[in-house]
Amino acid sequence: MDPAAALVLNVVLAVTSVVGAGVAIWQALDARHSKRDAEAAVSAAQRAAAASERQAVAAEKSVSLQEEQSKPKPWTAKHVSGDLYAFVNNLTEVLRVHRVEPFPEGSDILRLRLSPDGLYQPGDRLEFMYSSKFSNAPHKLVLHWSYEHDEEQHQFILPL
Numbered sequence: 001m002d003p004a005a006a007l008v009l010n011v012v013l014a015v016t017s018v019v020g021a022g023v024a025i026w027q028a029l030d031a032r033h034s035k036r037d038a039e040a041a042v043s044a045a046q047r048a049a050a051a052s053e054r055q056a057v058a059a060e061k062s063v064s065l066q067e068e069q070s071k072p073k074p075w076t077a078k079h080v081s082g083d084l085y086a087f088v089n090n091l092t093e094v095l096r097v098h099r100v101e102p103f104p105e106g107s108d109i110l111r112l113r114l115s116p117d118g119l120y121q122p123g124d125r126l127e128f129m130y131s132s133k134f135s136n137a138p139h140k141l142v143l144h145w146s147y148e149h150d151e152e153q154h155q156f157i158l159p160l
Contacts, residue, residue, distance in 0.1 A: 054143060075143060078125075083110065086125035087143055087156070094148040095120050100128070102131040102138030109138065119148060 032156060072090045080086050089095050096118045100108050110129035120126060143156040 052143045073156075074145070076156070077158045081128065083131045084127060084130045084147065085130055087124055087129045087158070088126075089120045089124050092122050094122070096146050096148055097126060098144040098146065098153060100126075101144070103140045104138070107136050107138035108134065110139070132160065 034104065059133055074089070074091050074095060075087050076090055078086050078088055087097075087100075097114055097120060100109070100114075110131060112126075112128040114126065115124075126143075128141075130141075138160055140160055141158045143158070144153050144155045146157060
């Protein structure tokens with residue numbers, strides 16, 4: 001083979017090798033960028049999933065709170081007349097009153113009589129007499145109650 005042709009062939013092969021190496025470097029850099037882009041996309045997807053989960057939890061709490069607020073309060077306190085007041089069962093269930101405590105301790109309610117079995121039908125009233133004119137009048141009353149067939153006690157607090 002002619003030395004000039006061999007030189008041209010070597011130059012062509014060298015240029016091809018350089019171009020091939022350049023293409024390989026470009027592909028490697030492109031792959032590195034693609035990997036970074038993929039990692040960024042995964043990270044963004046994880047953040048979005050976490051945000052969606054937080055939103056779902058918040059929505060559940062909101063629904064629960066709305067349901068709780070839409071339920072009628074089990075008891076209300078009503079002024080009957082003069083010093084006579086009443087706790088009224090607002091629910092459609094029978095409630096059991098365990099005790100009524102005045103606070104501070106040692107303060108007096110003028111009159112309070114629980115039903116003999118402690119049960120109050122829907123709409124029933126537990127009447128009590130109270131006067132703020134007395135020095136030992138309570139500041140609040142705490143009604144300890146439960147559902148008829150449930151042992152778990154709840155409290156209804158009436159500030160006076």
